Amino acid sequence: MLTILILLLILMILGAIIALEGKDLLSAIISLGIVGFALVLVFLILQAPDLAIVQIVVETLALIILIAAILKTTREDTTETRGAKKIFIYLCGLGFLGLFLFFINQTLTELPRFGYPIMRMAGNYLSLGLTKTGASNLVAAIILDFRGYDTLGEVTVLFTAVMGVIVVLRKIGRRTREKLPDETKVTGSRKIEEK
Amino acid sequence: MIYLLCVLLLLIGLYGVLVKKNLIKIIIGLSIMEYALFLFFAVIGYREGGTAPIITKGFEKAVFVDPLPQALVLTAIVIGLAVTALLVSLAVRIYEKHGTFDIRKIRRLKG
Numbered sequence: 001m002l003t004i005l006i007l008l009l010i011l012m013i014l015g016a017i018i019a020l021e022g023k024d025l026l027s028a029i030i031s032l033g034i035v036g037f038a039l040v041l042v043f044l045i046l047q048a049p050d051l052a053i054v055q056i057v058v059e060t061l062a063l064i065i066l067i068a069a070i071l072k073t074t075r076e077d078t079t080e081t082r083g084a085k086k087i088f089i090y091l092c093g094l095g096f097l098g099l100f101l102f103f104i105n106q107t108l109t110e111l112p113r114f115g116y117p118i119m120r121m122a123g124n125y126l127s128l129g130l131t132k133t134g135a136s137n138l139v140a141a142i143i144l145d146f147r148g149y150d151t152l153g154e155v156t157v158l159f160t161a162v163m164g165v166i167v168v169l170r171k172i173g174r175r176t177r178e179k180l181p182d183e184t185k186v187t188g189s190r191k192i193e194e195k
Numbered sequence: 196m197i198y199l200l201c202v203l204l205l206l207i208g209l210y211g212v213l214v215k216k217n218l219i220k221i222i223i224g225l226s227i228m229e230y231a232l233f234l235f236f237a238v239i240g241y242r243e244g245g246t247a248p249i250i251t252k253g254f255e256k257a258v259f260v261d262p263l264p265q266a267l268v269l270t271a272i273v274i275g276l277a278v279t280a281l282l283v284s285l286a287v288r289i290y291e292k293h294g295t296f297d298i299r300k301i302r303r304l305k306g
Contacts, residue, residue, distance in 0.1 A: 002197075009200040009234075016204060016227045020211040025219050032223050039230050046237045047247045047260045051268055055233075058276045062226065069283045070219070073290040079216035079297040093214045097206045108198045115243035122240075122261045129262075130250050138248040138259070142266040154270045161277030168284045 005045055012038045026075050029066045033059065050139045197238055205231035218286045218296040222279065229275045233268045240264035 015034035022028040036059035043052040080086075112118055119126075125142055135141035143151055208231060211224025240261035246254070248262040286296065293301050 005197065006200065009197065009204070012230070012234075013200065013204055013207060016207045016211075019223050019227070020207065020215065020220060025217070028220065028223060032226060035227060035230055039234060042234060043237055046241045047245055048237050048240075048265050048268075049247050049249075051233070051237060051265055051272070054269055054272050058272050062276055062279050065280050065283050066219070066222070069287050072287060074296070077217050077220065077296075079220075079299075089214055093210055096213070097210055100209075101202065101206060104202050105199065108202070111198060111239070114197050114238065115241060117240055117242055117261045119242075119261050122263045125262060126248065126259055130255075136250045138250065138262040139265050139269065142262055143269060147266060150267075150270060154274060157274050158277050161274075161281050164281045165284045168281070168288055 001045065005042065008038050008042050008045070012042075023077050023080075024075055025070050025077055026067065028077075029063065029070060032066070033063050036062070050137070198235070201231055201235040201238060204234065216298055218289065218298060221298075222282050222286065225282070226275070226279060229271075233272060233275075236264040236268045236271075 012035045015031050015038065019028045019031035019035065022031060036055065040052050040055045040059070043049075043055060125138060125146060129138045129141045129146075130136065133141040133145040135145070205228055208224045208227030208229075211227065212221055215221055215224060240263065242258060242260045245258045245260040248259040248265070289301060290296060295301065
């Protein structure tokens, strides 16, 4: 089981590298899909079926959003740096990441060993969850009962983000269009500036 | 070993955010960092020989994995989707105004 897990993680890392280094943005996004769907399998292996279900839905939606954006704009990635500057940027980035990896490697030894979590809080939830909430799925019991306020905060963040998307993507308002029958958006904003 | 691979995935996403010049590539890097974080939480909660934390008849005394990180990740996944949608809509608007995804050419941000 550990071998399958490590193989899936290596697949995810390869997918991430391809997603970041590809020249075609559409193939980059589909490589991001590799990472997301491999994550679904990892969740199933780690005994988290709720996470796997949510991740499948979310990954599909994210791919649809990104592909729609790409089809609306452009597919080519023309932002390649050339020459000595490119080597300098890559060396700086890799040097920083190597330093980060070195220090994080020393911190990771402080964590509990894989497969043996501490579970100081969760022991309580596991023993009392069914009698206190009546929910047989303990993840649902934690989300909706023990930590209900967290979920309320999550819903607030979700609402704010959806409002942001609507505000950013909305068309020009009806009243503005009646006032400026054949002028473009740019002249409209310039008029506001003049006021 | 598994922890190190999670951190490596996080670092690849961080590399994308730091080095890439394309807005869509930066969004992809952020998504990869999110995935690495979810993976790390799920790995931390795993218990050797445990089953999914769902109580059914005959499994009342089974060994369960830690449900707390799973609940936190469930919240974070949905928020991650909302953040991605917001970033993509902003990128599309920037492309409509400037005609490029290159962050070096997006200079005139005011007006």
